[in-house]
Amino acid sequence: MENNHFKILIIGSGPAGLTAALYNARANLNPVVFEGLQPGGQLTITTEVENYPGFEDGIMGPQLMEIMRKQATRFGARAYFKEVTEVDFSKRPFKIKSYDEEYTADAVIIATGASAKLLDNPSMQKYFGYGVSACATCDGFFFRNQRVVVVGGGDTAMEEASYLSNLASEVIVVHRRDEFRASKIMVDRVKNNPKVKFELNSVIKEVVGKDENGRKSVTGVILENVVDGSTKEIPAEGVFIAIGHQPNTKVFQGVIDTDEVGYIQVKPGTTRTNIEGVFAAGDVCDKHYRQAVTAAGMGCQAAIDAERWLAEKEVMEKV
Numbered sequence: 001m002e003n004n005h006f007k008i009l010i011i012g013s014g015p016a017g018l019t020a021a022l023y024n025a026r027a028n029l030n031p032v033v034f035e036g037l038q039p040g041g042q043l044t045i046t047t048e049v050e051n052y053p054g055f056e057d058g059i060m061g062p063q064l065m066e067i068m069r070k071q072a073t074r075f076g077a078r079a080y081f082k083e084v085t086e087v088d089f090s091k092r093p094f095k096i097k098s099y100d101e102e103y104t105a106d107a108v109i110i111a112t113g114a115s116a117k118l119l120d121n122p123s124m125q126k127y128f129g130y131g132v133s134a135c136a137t138c139d140g141f142f143f144r145n146q147r148v149v150v151v152g153g154g155d156t157a158m159e160e161a162s163y164l165s166n167l168a169s170e171v172i173v174v175h176r177r178d179e180f181r182a183s184k185i186m187v188d189r190v191k192n193n194p195k196v197k198f199e200l201n202s203v204i205k206e207v208v209g210k211d212e213n214g215r216k217s218v219t220g221v222i223l224e225n226v227v228d229g230s231t232k233e234i235p236a237e238g239v240f241i242a243i244g245h246q247p248n249t250k251v252f253q254g255v256i257d258t259d260e261v262g263y264i265q266v267k268p269g270t271t272r273t274n275i276e277g278v279f280a281a282g283d284v285c286d287k288h289y290r291q292a293v294t295a296a297g298m299g300c301q302a303a304i305d306a307e308r309w310l311a312e313k314e315v316m317e318k319v
Contacts, residue, residue, distance in 0.1 A: 004103045006032045008306055009096055011084050012111035012248075014041025015292045016282025018068040019299030020109045020306075025075035027307050032105075033072070033079040034098065040065030041113045042283075043292060047129040050141060052292055064292075089255055089275045106313075107277045107306045110256075110264060111299060112248040114283040114290065118241055119151070123207040131218025132207060132239045136160040137291065139238075140167045148238035149174055149221055151204060157242035158186035164240065165195040172234065174199045176226055199234075201227045207239055247284050256280075263287050271302040277313075279306050 008024050010017045013035035024031035038044060046061030055064070073079060088095035093104035116134030118124065124132050133139040136150075140163060148168045150161045153175040164171050173190065178200045180187050190196050205224040209217055220235040247262045257265045257274040264280040266272060271279040281302035282295035 004101075005093065006030070006103065006105045007310065008032070008107045008109065009034065009094075009103065009105035010109045010111060011096070012036055012041065012113055012282070012284070013039045013069070013079060014043065014065070014111060014113050014282060014295060015068065016113070016284075016295040016299035016302070017041075017109070017111035018065070018072050019296040020111060020281060020303040021072040021077035021079070021299075022068070022075060023300055023303035024307060025072055025077040027303075028076075029307060029310070031077050031303075033077060034082040034084055034096070035079055036112065037083050039079075039081060040069070042115070045129060046138070048142075049138075049292065051138065084251055087251060087255055089278055092277060094277065107310055108279070109271075109299075109302045109306055110249075110252065110273075110278065110280045110284055111282045111295075111302070112284045113295075114245040114247040114263075114287075116241065116245050117243045119204070119243070121204065121207070123209075124204070124239070124241070127207050127209050127216055127218050127239070130216040131209060131237060132241065134241045134245075135290065136163045136240050136242070139240075140164050143168050143238040145169045146237040147172070147235060148240060149204070149234075149236045150240045150242050151175075152242035152244075153177060153180040153182060154242075154244065155182045155186050156244050158182045158190050160240050160242040161190050161196050162186075162193065165193050168195070168238070171196045172199055172236065173197070174202050174204060174221075174223065176203050177201065199223055201225055204239070205231060208233065245283070245287070245290065247287075249284060261287070271298060271305045272309075277306075277309060279309075 008031040010033045021031045043061035048058045050058040082098040086097040096103045147170045149172045151174050202223045206222040208220040222233045249262045264285040279302040281298035
C-alpha cells in the first residue's frame with residue numbers, strides 16, 4: 001500500500017462490507033476493505049443461495065461474493081487480505097492495527113458479521129452446507145416435505161422449528177436437557193404444533209449421510225441419550241443447528257458500545273455507533289434478520305451515513 005491513511009476503512013468483506021465499499025467507491029471516496037480471515041464472510045461457506053434478488057436460478061455463495069467483490073473494486077475500492085487485531089477510536093484519525101502494521105482512517109465502517117455457534121462434531125462439519133445448516137430462513141426451502149432435525153433449546157431453536165414446520169413434513173427438536181431455556185410462550189407454541197416432535201435428554205452423536213459422485217447429502221442422525229447412554233438412528237434429510245450466533249466483535253470489546261451478547265449498538269434509524277465517525281452494518285449489529293440482503297442494505301446505509309458525515313466534517317473544518 002502506497003500510504004497508511006485512508007478516508008474510509010471498511011472492516012469486513014461480507015455483503016455489508018462489500019456493498020459499503022461499492023457505494024463509497026462510486027462516491028470517489030477510495031475506500032479500503034480489510035477482508036479478515038474469511039473473505040466474503042459466511043456466504044463463502046454456503047452452497048446455493050436462492051433468496052438473493054437478481055439471481056432467479058440461484059447462485060453459489062462463494063460466487064456471489066466474488067461478483068460483489070469485483071463490482072466494488074471495479075469502481076476503485078481496494079480489498080486487502082488483512083485481519084484487524086487492534087483499534088483505537090479514542091481520537092481522529094482512527095488507528096487500526098493489523099499485527100505489526102498500523103493504519104489510520106477518517107471514518108470506519110465495521111462489517112465483521114457474526115458466526116453461528118456450531119457444535120464440535122466432525123460429522124456436522126463434514127455435511128455443513130450439504131444438509132447441515134445454521135439458518136432455517138436461508139435454507140429451509142430446500143427441505144420442503146422432508147424430515148428435518150433442529151438442535152437447541154432456546155428461543156432460536158423454537159423459532160427455527162416453527163418456521164420449518166411450514167415447509168418440512170416433520171420437525172424433530174433435539175435438546176440435551178428435559179427443560180427448555182426458551183420462553184414459555186415459544187415452547188407452548190411449538191409443543192402445540194402437530195408437525196413437531198421432541199427428542200429430549202439427547203444429543204447428536206453423528207450425522208449420517210452419503211456421498212454419491214462427489215455430492216454429499218444427509219440421510220439421518222444418530223442420537224445418544226445423555227441419561228442412559230443408549231443410541232438410536234432416526235432418518236432425516238436436514239439438520240439445523242439453532243444454538244445462537246456470536247457477533248465477531250472481540251477486537252472492539254471495551255472500545256465501542258455493545259449489548260450483553262456482543263452485538264454493536266447503533267443509533268435507531270442509522271448505522272451510527274456511539275463513536276462519531278464509526279459506523280456498523282450487517283450481522284455485527286443485526287441480531288434479528290441475519291440475511292445477506294439485509295446486510296447488503298445496511299452496508300448501503302453505512303456508506304451513505306459515512307459519506308454524509310465526512311462531508312459535514314469537511315464543511316465545518318473550512319469554516
